[in-house]
Amino acid sequence: MIENPYIPDLATINEIIVETPTIKTFRVTLNDPSRMEAFRFEPGQVGQLSVFGVGEATFVINSPPTRRDFLQFSVMKAGEVTTAIHELAVGDQLGVRAPLGNYFPYESMKGKKIVFIGGGIGLAPLRTLILFMLDNRADYGPITIIYGARTHNDYCYKEELKEWGERKDVELILTVDAGSPGAPIREGFVPTVLNEVAPKPEETIAITCGPPIMIKFVLQNLVKLGFGEKEIITTLEARMKCGIGLCGRCNIGSHFICKDGPVFSLAQLNSWNYEI
Amino acid sequence: MKREAGFIPKDGWNAFLASLAKRFNLYVPCREGETILFQPYHAESVICLDRPAASAPKGVIFPQSETLFSFELKKKAEDPRKVDVELKSEGAPQDTAIVALRPCDARGFSILDPVYMDVDPYYRSRREKTTIITLACPNPYPGCFCTSVESSPADKSGSDVLVTELDNGYFLEAVTEKGRTILDDNAIQDGAGYKEEAEGRQKAAHDRVKKAFSGGKKVKISQERLLSDEFWEETTAKCLSCGACTYLCPTCYCFNITDEQTVNRGERIRSWDSCMFPHFTLETSGHNPRTKKAQRFKQRVGHKFVYYPEQYGDLGCSGCGRCIRFCPISMEISKVVAKLSEEGEGSTKDAAEGARS
Amino acid sequence: MNRERLKEAVAEILPGVDAVIAYGQGFDAAHGEPCFVTKKEELEGLILNPLCEHNLASYLPSRKNKKTGVVVKGCDSRTIVQFLQEGLVKRENLVIIGVPCTGVVSAKKLARALDHQTVEEVRFEGETVIARTPRGEKRIALADVSPDKCRTCRYPTPLIYDVLVGEPIESDKDPAAVYDDVRELMGKSLEERKAYWEKEIGRCTRCYACRNACPLCVCQDSCIAETRDPHWQSQRSNLSEKMMFHFIHAIHLAGRCTECGECERACPMDIPLGKLKKKINMDMLDLFDYVPGIVCEDKPPLYTFKVEEKKIEEHEL
Numbered sequence: 001m002i003e004n005p006y007i008p009d010l011a012t013i014n015e016i017i018v019e020t021p022t023i024k025t026f027r028v029t030l031n032d033p034s035r036m037e038a039f040r041f042e043p044g045q046v047g048q049l050s051v052f053g054v055g056e057a058t059f060v061i062n063s064p065p066t067r068r069d070f071l072q073f074s075v076m077k078a079g080e081v082t083t084a085i086h087e088l089a090v091g092d093q094l095g096v097r098a099p100l101g102n103y104f105p106y107e108s109m110k111g112k113k114i115v116f117i118g119g120g121i122g123l124a125p126l127r128t129l130i131l132f133m134l135d136n137r138a139d140y141g142p143i144t145i146i147y148g149a150r151t152h153n154d155y156c157y158k159e160e161l162k163e164w165g166e167r168k169d170v171e172l173i174l175t176v177d178a179g180s181p182g183a184p185i186r187e188g189f190v191p192t193v194l195n196e197v198a199p200k201p202e203e204t205i206a207i208t209c210g211p212p213i214m215i216k217f218v219l220q221n222l223v224k225l226g227f228g229e230k231e232i233i234t235t236l237e238a239r240m241k242c243g244i245g246l247c248g249r250c251n252i253g254s255h256f257i258c259k260d261g262p263v264f265s266l267a268q269l270n271s272w273n274y275e276i
Numbered sequence: 277m278k279r280e281a282g283f284i285p286k287d288g289w290n291a292f293l294a295s296l297a298k299r300f301n302l303y304v305p306c307r308e309g310e311t312i313l314f315q316p317y318h319a320e321s322v323i324c325l326d327r328p329a330a331s332a333p334k335g336v337i338f339p340q341s342e343t344l345f346s347f348e349l350k351k352k353a354e355d356p357r358k359v360d361v362e363l364k365s366e367g368a369p370q371d372t373a374i375v376a377l378r379p380c381d382a383r384g385f386s387i388l389d390p391v392y393m394d395v396d397p398y399y400r401s402r403r404e405k406t407t408i409i410t411l412a413c414p415n416p417y418p419g420c421f422c423t424s425v426e427s428s429p430a431d432k433s434g435s436d437v438l439v440t441e442l443d444n445g446y447f448l449e450a451v452t453e454k455g456r457t458i459l460d461d462n463a464i465q466d467g468a469g470y471k472e473e474a475e476g477r478q479k480a481a482h483d484r485v486k487k488a489f490s491g492g493k494k495v496k497i498s499q500e501r502l503l504s505d506e507f508w509e510e511t512t513a514k515c516l517s518c519g520a521c522t523y524l525c526p527t528c529y530c531f532n533i534t535d536e537q538t539v540n541r542g543e544r545i546r547s548w549d550s551c552m553f554p555h556f557t558l559e560t561s562g563h564n565p566r567t568k569k570a571q572r573f574k575q576r577v578g579h580k581f582v583y584y585p586e587q588y589g590d591l592g593c594s595g596c597g598r599c600i601r602f603c604p605i606s607m608e609i610s611k612v613v614a615k616l617s618e619e620g621e622g623s624t625k626d627a628a629e630g631a632r633s
Numbered sequence: 634m635n636r637e638r639l640k641e642a643v644a645e646i647l648p649g650v651d652a653v654i655a656y657g658q659g660f661d662a663a664h665g666e667p668c669f670v671t672k673k674e675e676l677e678g679l680i681l682n683p684l685c686e687h688n689l690a691s692y693l694p695s696r697k698n699k700k701t702g703v704v705v706k707g708c709d710s711r712t713i714v715q716f717l718q719e720g721l722v723k724r725e726n727l728v729i730i731g732v733p734c735t736g737v738v739s740a741k742k743l744a745r746a747l748d749h750q751t752v753e754e755v756r757f758e759g760e761t762v763i764a765r766t767p768r769g770e771k772r773i774a775l776a777d778v779s780p781d782k783c784r785t786c787r788y789p790t791p792l793i794y795d796v797l798v799g800e801p802i803e804s805d806k807d808p809a810a811v812y813d814d815v816r817e818l819m820g821k822s823l824e825e826r827k828a829y830w831e832k833e834i835g836r837c838t839r840c841y842a843c844r845n846a847c848p849l850c851v852c853q854d855s856c857i858a859e860t861r862d863p864h865w866q867s868q869r870s871n872l873s874e875k876m877m878f879h880f881i882h883a884i885h886l887a888g889r890c891t892e893c894g895e896c897e898r899a900c901p902m903d904i905p906l907g908k909l910k911k912k913i914n915m916d917m918l919d920l921f922d923y924v925p926g927i928v929c930e931d932k933p934p935l936y937t938f939k940v941e942e943k944k945i946e947e948h949e950l
Contacts, residue, residue, distance in 0.1 A: 004397050006344045006533075006544070010361055052347040052361055052544075053537035055861075079560030080861055093361045212563065239559045241533045246391060247549070248530035249557055251575075254583035273503055310745055311836060311903045327749045330901050331838060340838065341870040418661050418744075418751055513652075514667040516691065516846050520901045523840035536867035547868035553841070555854040604846055604899040605687065606659035606666035 005244050008050045008095030009035055014070055016090055019156045020149075022077045023121055024086055025062065027070040030096065040099075041065055043106060043128040044235070044263045047098025048243045049073060049085060057081040058240045058258070060125040061098060064132035071096065074124040074156060100243045102263050104129050104207065104233065113141040115199045117218050119190045119210025120149050123156050125235050125262075126209055130164070137169065144199060148175040148190040173197055191217035194225075201226040207233045216276040219266055229267035236262050236276075278456035281467030282448040288463065289446060293317060293375065295463060300373035300407065303336050305329045314374065325441070327417055328378045328596065332526035336374050337402045338388060341547040342366075344398070344533070349540045359540075373407040380420075380596035382410045382434035383427050384526025389434075390588045391529060398546075407454050410435040412478055416485040419597030421610040423485040426492035427595050430478035440474040447474040488610030489617050493591050496618045497582050508570035511612055514605045517569045521599035521607070522550040527580065527592055530556075551575050573607075581613055634732060636681040638798045639704065644676055646702045646728045646796070653702035653730075654692055656685040663752040663764065664740050667692070681798075682757050683738040683775060688712055688893045691848040694721045701727060706734040708782060710791035711891035711926030712848045717793075718931055719889070721851070731794030733802045736775055736783040738762060741903065743778045747771060781907065782894045785811040792927060811892075812915045815908055830876070836902040837875040843906050844882055846899035849889050857881055883909040888917045888933040891926035920944050 015027040030036040043064055048056040057079075063072035077086045088094060106129065114133065118126045126145075133140045145164060149155050155174070165172040179187040186193065191214060199206070206227050208218045215234055222232050238250035238257045245251075245259030252274050255261070269276075284292050296302050302317035307324035314333040315321065343366050349359040385408065392399035413420075413429035422428055432438050436455035440447045447470045450456040459467075489495055501507050522528045532549035536542050549556060552572050558564045566572045584592030593609070600608050643653050647670065657668030657678050665684035670676065681704075689703050690712035705713060710731060716722040743752075743762065750766035757763070760775045776784070789802040818826060841858065844850050858866050858878045866874055883890075883906075890910040897907045917923055921934040921944070 002394065002397050002400060004365065005395060006546075007363060007365065010363070050535075050544075052349065053535050053542050055535050056533065082560070091355070091358050093359070095361075095363075237559070238565070239557050241531070244395065246395065246529070247532070248551055248579065251579075251583065253578065254586040308832070308836060309903055310741070313836060313902070330903075339870075341868055416751070417749070418663075510669075513669040514692075516842075516899070518840070518842035518845035518899055520840050520842035520899060523838045523842075524901055532868060534861070534868045536869065545868055547870065550840070555859070558854065600660050602901040603660075604842070604895070606664050608660045611660075 005097070006242075008048070008056075008097040010093055011071070011096045013088055013090050013092050013094065016088075019074065019158070020154045023074060023156055024077075025072060025074045025156075026085070026088075027063075027072050028094070028096065029070050031093070036068075039068065039071070042099070042103030043132040044101070044103035044125060045099035046101045046243075046258075046262060047071070047073065047096050048100065048240070049075075049081075050095030050097070051081060051084040051088070052095060054084040055081045056095070056097070056241075056243075057085070058100075058237075058243065060128060060235070060262075062124050062128055064128050064135060066132055066135035071098070074121060076121045097243060101258055102261060104263050106132065109205045110139045111141060111203075113199075113204040114143045115204055115206045116143070116145045116147075117190060117194055117206065117208040117210075117222075118145070118147045119214040120154060121156060122208075122210030122214070123147055124209075126207060127157055127160070129207065134167075134170075141203070142169065142171070144171040144173070144197070146173045146175070146190060146193055146197060148177065148188075148193060150177045152176055152185055189217075190214050191221050194218055194221050198225060201228065201231065205231050205233065209235045212237075212276050219276065223266070229270055230265055232266040234264060234266070234269075236264060278450070279459045279464075279466065280450050280456070281471055282450075282459040282461075282464040283445055283467040283470050284448065284464055285445040291463065293323070294319070295461070296373055296375065296409075296458075300371050303333055303372070303374045305376050314377070317375075323376070325376055325411060328381070328413070328598070330598070330602070331524045332381045332384055332596070332598070333374045333377045334381075334384060334388075334526050334528075336372060337385060337406055338392075338399055338529065341545050342398060343543045343545050346543045347541065369402045369405050371405050371407075372402070373409060375409045376411040376439070377408065378413055378596070379410055379429060379431035379433075379435070379438070380422050380427060380594040381526045382408050383431055383594040384434065384596075386434035387527045387584075387588075387590065387592055387594060388529055390590075407437075407458060408435045409437040409439060409448075409455075409458065412438055412440045412481065414441060414477065414481050416481070417597065417601070419600035419608075419610075420485060420595065421488040421597055422595035423482060424488045424490075424492070424495075424610060424613075425591045425593055425595040428478070429481035429485065440477055442470060442473055442477065445470075447471070449474075488608075489614035491617060493585070495581065495591075495613065497613075497616050498618045501616050502574070502578060502582065505570065507616075508574045509568075511615075512570045512573045512607075515569050515573060515607055516605060517552050517554060517572065518604060519550040519552045520602050520604070521609075522552055522576070523548065524598040524602055526594055526596055526598075551579070577609060577612055577616070580609075581616070634681045634683075634685075634734065635799055636679065639681045639730065639732065640676045640679055642730050642796045642798050643670060643679065643702065643704075644673060646730070647671075647673065649700065650702040650728055651696075651699040653704070653728075654689045655704045655730075656680050656687070656689075659684070659740075661752055662755045663743055663747075681732065683736065683762070683779075684740070684755065685732075686737045686740060686780070686898065688848060688895050690716070690893075691846065691895065693727065694848075694851075696722075696726070698723075698726060702730060703727065704730045704732060705791050705794070706732050706737070707786065707788035707791050708891070708893050710793050711788060712893055713793055714929050715849060715889060715891050715926040715933075717929045718926075718933060719849075719936075724929075727795075729791070729794045729796070731791030731797045733790045733797070733799045735760075735789055735802060736779045736786070738775065738778050739780040739898070741898070742780070743773070746773050746778050780894050780898070781814065782892055785813070787811070788927075793929065812911060815912045815915055818908060819912070831872060833904050834875050834879055835872055837879070837904060838902060839870060839875060839878065840901065842899040842901065843896035843904075846895040847882075847886070848893065848895065849886060849891070850882070852885070879904075879906065879909060883913055886910055887913045888921070888923060888935050889925055890914055 010031045011028040017025040059073040175186045241247045245256035250257040306315040312329040352358045580592035653670040659666040754765040
């Protein structure tokens with residue numbers, strides 16, 4: 001009898017952090033302690049969260065595999081399922097089908113300089129890899145994080161941003177689309193700030209995630225800055241249902257965003273003529 | 277030793293079906309008004325073998341809607357504001373048989389197998405419990421193009437038994453071990469003596485099927501045309517996005533998963549969906565990567581003739597022609613593939629203009 | 634039906650529009666198909682004969698602001714009138730070529746009459762269809778293979794057009810006969826009707842071809858059969874879900890359905906969907922003296938209300 005990939009694990013919410021007016025972070029543990037203990041995943045992999053009676057939606061596993069006390073998911077309230085998730089409280093149960101998809105090719109990033117470019121909730125998948133790299137600090141070169149949101153109230157992981165800003169081995173550049181009086185943050189759209197920071201492409205990997213329009217311009221600017229297609233990594237989103245490459249929705253040609261992604265290099269996207 | 281070939285005289289056919297019905301949940305092509313469709317067998321069934329059924333019997337193994345699991349929400353005794361969730365999986369399928377489907381229908385199952393067998397326990401358990409007894413076609417029907425995809429009116433792939441109609445009876449060939457078990461029946465005569473006649477009929481039928489495009493499984497799709505927006509816009513101008521093609525198709529397998537709940541219990545069900553519907557890929561943000569019917573039809577044709585072959589090494593279409601026969605605006609997938617394939621002469625622009633005819 | 638005159642008319646309007654929607658030869662000799670003409674060279678491929686079953690007006694709302702020419706029969710022109718009543722198309726974007734028609738062939742009925750044989754050739758001589766299959770030639774009366782709507786057609790001449798290709802034709806059909814088949818069904822007992830519809834709708838595969846082919850179906854992505862907000866219907870494939878979808882669809886078309894028959898034509902399971910819509914139209918005629926798709930300036934009755942409705946008895950306040 002083969003394993004049933006459609007049945008989620010039951011999990012309980014341990015903690016909820018309100019990041020912004022529309023984004024909440026949920027820390028959950030699987031109800032079955034042996035499954036929680038045995039749960040393994042790679043940075044970048046995703047999970048389908050179920051609210052029974054409403055449906056499922058896909059979120060990156062936000063916590064790194066080096067910290068497995070709980071599984072973290074950040075959820076932006078947008079549609080039916082995310083609204084239902086936002087209405088859950090600590091102690092409530094939901095379903096988790098994870099890990100799904102591929103992961104950041106961190107092995108090939110060892111010894112290199114890393115530039116993270118994120119916008120809004122796009123910081124969620126980047127956080128997984130950032131923490132993973134910080135937990136394996138010696139394996140990676142200097143880390144630069146460029147992160148922007150509409151206003152500073154829309155930043156996710158405000159506590160961690162503070163920690164990363166204080167580290168000597170991480171360069172953190174924060175920006176906002178529109179500045180607010182009194183807040184000492186740089187103003188400018190993320191792609192523009194990227195051009196201003198102008199990271200050098202030599203021995204550097206660039207990883208970006210955020211709203212599609214931001215990713216589009218960031219990719220263009222990275223290419224102009226001299227980054228190779230294989231050194232530019234991003235994550236894609238689509239309407240997903242099965243999460244295992246069967247239901248036919250999320251494919252780009254013969255590749256499924258749920259199964260062969262969501263992590264892709266620009267080289268892959270270009271070879272498939274995919275336009276963001 | 278189990279027989280490889282059997283024979284049933286014309287007047288023994290009904291008894292054969294009745295005896296199968298004792299051992300299996302039997303599905304047969306029944307006539308209802310002017311429509312032929314697969315329905316569970318019962319003694320009063322009006323069985324029609326004149327022409328293929330309107331829809332493929334795909335739903336017997338891959339149901340139109342099925343419960344993946346049910347859930348029940350129970351309030352916790354110690355804190356009624358909290359609920360416990362209980363999940364239950366459905367029971368096992370019974371022994372089933374489908375009789376008198378056509379080779380293109382059976383081939384449809386062999387196209388679905390590599391997708392689902394090793395991943396999907398629901399499909400797998402039904403497939404393992406189903407015996408497929410296929411009826412070879414004596415001639416092509418409007419729209420048929422099975423030989424273009426290297427299938428044939430007597431293709432055995434996906435079948436357990438292949439039945440060929442002769443003047444005075446039916447010739448049965450065992451294709452698999454399950455098939456041999458079916459032929460292991462005292463009511464079925466030895467068929468060895470009819471083999472030659474049957475093969476003659478099969479070949480004659482094969483030769484009558486017109487080729488829509490050449491290259492068979494290796495049909496070379498022009499990358500330039502596949503990626504040409506103009507080609508797809510011209511091709512799909514007349515498409516209504518009605519979706520009938522996908523629901524009748526023996527190889528379409530896109531599905532939806534929805535939760536259906538009443539008060540404190542419910543089910544998560546899988547149901548057929550169609551890549552031809554505008555909202556198939558609609559995201560919560562409002563963005564839709566396939567908002568135009570040109571993009572959706574490109575996905576349908578691309579899936580069957582490019583993406584599925586890249587993943588599984590075979591064409592994802594069995595050439596049954598139903599989508600052509602039932603399309604309200606005569607969209608011909610076989611013609612589109614012919615235009616897409618590198619044998620289509622001229623530039624992409626010419627092909628795009630030709631696509632409108 | 635004069636093909637040469639049609640070609641002339643299309644050639645004349647072609648320069649002024651983005652495309653002309655006309656008829657071409659379908660996938661075999663027994664089918665026509667819609668054809669989007671943008672170049673003079675394509676005129677040769679046009680057909681104009683009883684294979685021209687399709688309602689080409691269906692494409693008009695999605696053409697948006699593109700100037701479009703379209704070939705319509707009488708029944709199709711009612712769809713355009715209904716579009717204008719509801720503001721779904723702009724008159725100034727349309728160039729309408731009207732074709733007076735005495736009846737078309739239902740491809741499904743023709744296939745039945747020919748025992749579903751492969752059709753090699755189809756010719757028309759007056760009111761006779763001559764079809765050749767591997768079994769030989771067969772002569773069939775056009776009236777025997779026409780869609781039901783042709784038998785009771787009251788508008789053989791298009792009600793709206795810029796160019797008329799052919800002489801106007803007067804209807805010789807009894808207007809009361811339009812709903813004869815509905816009255817026959819209504820004459821049966823409730824149990825008989827329930828059994829009838831359960832059998833017919835039982836074949837439905839929820840493919841939504843009827844809905845998507847319907848020119849007047851406007852809910853698009855918000856169709857009640859599939860939305861989750863409000864969540865009226867599940868995706869289960871069972872009889873009650875199918876009945877609910879079909880009845881709601883018919884009610885959404887109350888006072889709007891022009892009986893063009895596309896729903897029945899598109900249905901791969903031969904479900905007599907037209908009867909549901911005709912029943913409601915019959916009631917609308919009775920209640921509001923209203924026939925959809927006739928006068929451009931009309932408004933469908935369910936779009937408006939009168940404080941005192943002539944035929945609806947209200948309780949005294």
